[in-house]
Structures are given as structure tokens and as C-alpha cells.
Amino acid sequence: LDECAYGVSNCNQTCFNTVGSYYCGCESGYSLSNDSYSCIDHDECAQEIVICDHVCINDPGSFHCECNTGYALAANKISCKNIDECQTDTDNCQQGCTDTEGSYTCYCYSGYQLNTTTNATCYDIDECMDGTSDCIHLCNNTIGSYVCGCDIGYQLDSDGVTCIDINECDSNNTEECEDRLVRRSLPYLTNRKCITEDINECSLFNGGCDHYCSNTIGSYDCSCKNGYTLSCNGHNCSDINECNDDNGGCSQICTNTMGSYYCSCKIGYYNLTVTAENCSDINECEDNNGGCSQTCINAPGSFNCECYDGYDFINGSTTDCTDIDECLTNNGSCQHVCTNTNGSYYCTCNPGYNGSIFCSDIDECELDTDNCTQQCTNTDGSYYCSCYTGYIFDSSNNHTCIDDDECSHSRVVCDQICINEVGSFQCGCNTGYTLGDNGITCKDVDECLLYNGRCQHNCTNDYGSYYCNCKEGFTLSIDGFSCEGSSKNTGRNEAQ
Structure with a gap:
């Protein structure tokens, strides 16, 4: 019978027929279970032979390699190569990008500084505020740089930072201007007369104002753009950190910028408004089950993957679950045979x-399921049949007992004759012998002891027989027993 062809083998995967039996086998990536039928997946990732560069993910009957963040799988599907985020424009850097192994860093151009909150955006450095401008008199900050200016009565030198005095008297004008208005403004001489017109200080280097300059009669005022406040020197504008006041009205993250700020949400949340004052939790489980292979549980700002009972995470993974082979640990607490199934056993x-x-x-003898025709003896896990004395097993099985013909052995x-009986035998003897007390041996019968063996004269015993003879002068008759009178003949004839 080809059990494999008839589908009665119970093999989980491959069946091999043999003469009188069969055996089961498994496909590549599986091994045969203790029950000799089921196939167990090999966790190649748990073995040292796997050569994945970074992460190994076990699959049913196989495995595949994955790479850490910042790397991409090479064509050989094993090695991991660095991703140059700066080249692929996935860096999110506002200005400069430097690729590193498995990641990247952002940098800012001269005159800008990296935002330590985002590590990607850049904001202008106010060289006038931090004292790095080298301007002698006035400093006017610009985006990414600055410009120096001079106080009234001075002019900027060729180095762009030093102020040199303007000699207004180089036209031999010694006339003083007494007018109060002229003293407050810049006097200049025309045809040796003092002119008292107001000077628009805002027209020269914006009056030294960082942002807005408003000319007034005999003077000027500086003011700042929204998001800035005027410094105590009356010229420079410093950024207002709106995030210091009630977190800028943001529900989660407030990021200050030069002259403004913006709200953003933590990872795992999304903006309810364009300006992101309010954030709501993202239910990651609604999108492809959060990448979880089995159960996805949403949490505020995050989510967790869980495995069904009887499953556990694949080594190194927090999303992919694989069956736990409970039979590998203490045989699943089974006393005899443990059979693993998907998620259970x-x-x-x-x-x-x-x-x-x-x-x-199971006591087959007590339950009468042994099929023994005579005697049944229970053993641990089995039983055996036996026959009464004088019986033997039928040659076809070890359950049916038939009479043993002892005489054929x-x-x-027996000394002479063996007579078979059902379940036993008995010995017999030939004529002239009688069975001994042991029921086996035969001993000679002395016929002469009983009525002289019916001999008329003399009776002579022999093994298994006897014979008669006559006295002298007599002859034995034809019957072998009687003697006939004759003085000349004697005879001998064995009794039959």
C-alpha cells in the first residue's frame, strides 16, 4: 500500500513511501517534529549561520534581511549600505547638509546659527547684539550679515568698521551756530553761513536703527518689527521669545524663531489647526494596523504591537510575530507526545x-479489548497474550491459541506410543507392555504370572511377550498352550 499516494500518511509536508511503510520529510527551512509527522519552522535568525548585516527577520520556511534607519539593503539582499540623505534630498536641512554613516547633520551658512530644537532650520545671527560685529559706532544687522555706521560728525573708513572724524571746519569757517535747532541736528556750512534745516538722520544707515527709523524735527526714533522689542540703547531690536509666555498658546511644542514662533505637535500627534495650537493623537493602528503583524494597540502619541497567545516577537522585531513552539520547552509539559500548532499545541x-x-x-485485559483467546497479561502501555499448557499460538497471530500436538515434537x-489430546497428550504402550507409574515409560508385562500365561506346562516370559513349552515327553500343541503326550518330543511355540 502506498500510504503517500492514498493520503493516509498524515505527513505535514512531504511523504516518502517505503516497502511496507513510509516516512515523512520537510521542505527547506523546516525540520521534522518529535511526532514524526509535523514540520517545525527553522528560526534561521536564531542561528549563527545567518549573515545579515543588520536585522534578520524570520519568515515561515525562510528569512530576510533588513537594515537600520539610514541604510538601504544592497543588491545581494544581505549587506546594508549607507544612504546619503544629502544627495537624495531627504535631509530636511534648511541650508547645508553633511552626510554621516547611517545619518546626516545639518549646518548653517556664515551669519546663521543652527536651531538646536529642530537641528535642521537656521536663524540669523544678530552680530550687533552679541558683540561680534567689530563696528566702532553704529551696527545695523542684516539677514546673514551686518553693516557698520558712524555717529553724526563721523564717516566710515575704508575697512567698513572704523569711524573717522569729519572736519567740518576745513573751509576756514569759524562761525558758530547758536540756534538750538542746529545744535541738535547736523550743522553744515554754505557760503560761511549756518543753515538751520532739519537733517533726516534716517537717510544715513537707517539712523543706526535695526528695523524702522522715523525722522522727527531735530531728531529721530527707532522702532522694531512685530516679534521684536527695542533694546535699551534705543537702536537695536531683540527677538521676543513668545514661547516663554504661556508656551506661546501652543498645546504641545512651541518653537521660537527670530521675530516669530510656531507651534508643532509631538510625534504621534497631528495638527487640528493650520497653526497647530491644538494637537490630537494619531491612531497609528488605523493605517495598515500600525505595521503590526497581529494586534495593534493605540496609545497617546504612540502605539504598541502585541502578539496573540501562543506567539512572540521575532528576534529583534517589535512588529512581526512568529509562533512559539511550546513543545521545545519541557516538551510543553506533556508526559508523552507534544504536537505544536500555530499559536498553540x-x-x-x-x-x-x-x-x-x-x-x-490502559488495562486492555480488564477492558476485554485484548482479543486474546485464552490468557491476557497487562503491561505498561501494552499487553501480551499467552496460551494454557498444551496450546500454542496460531501461526497467523499472537492472540489465537490452538491445540499443541505434543506428539509431533x-x-x-513417551517410551512407545504418544496419543495427542486437546490441550494435552498421554503415553501408551505396545501389546505386552504396561504404562509405568510416571505415565511415560513402558514396562514388560510378565504374562506367566497370570494363570501361567494359560500354558499347560511351563510358561517362559520374554520382553513384550512369552511362550509356552512342555515337560519332557510332551509336545506343544498347535494352539501354543497345550501339551500332547509323547515320550519322545518336546516343543517350543511362542504365544501369540
């Missing part, structure tokens, strides 16, 4: 036992 007992987790011997010790 079950216990069975060896033939001859009853139960599941714990097994007890050479071991029978």
Missing part, C-alpha cells in the same frame, strides 16, 4: 495509554 499519549497531558496505562518422552 496539544498533548497526546502513546498507544496503550489514556489521557492528554498526563497519561495512564521430538521433545515428547
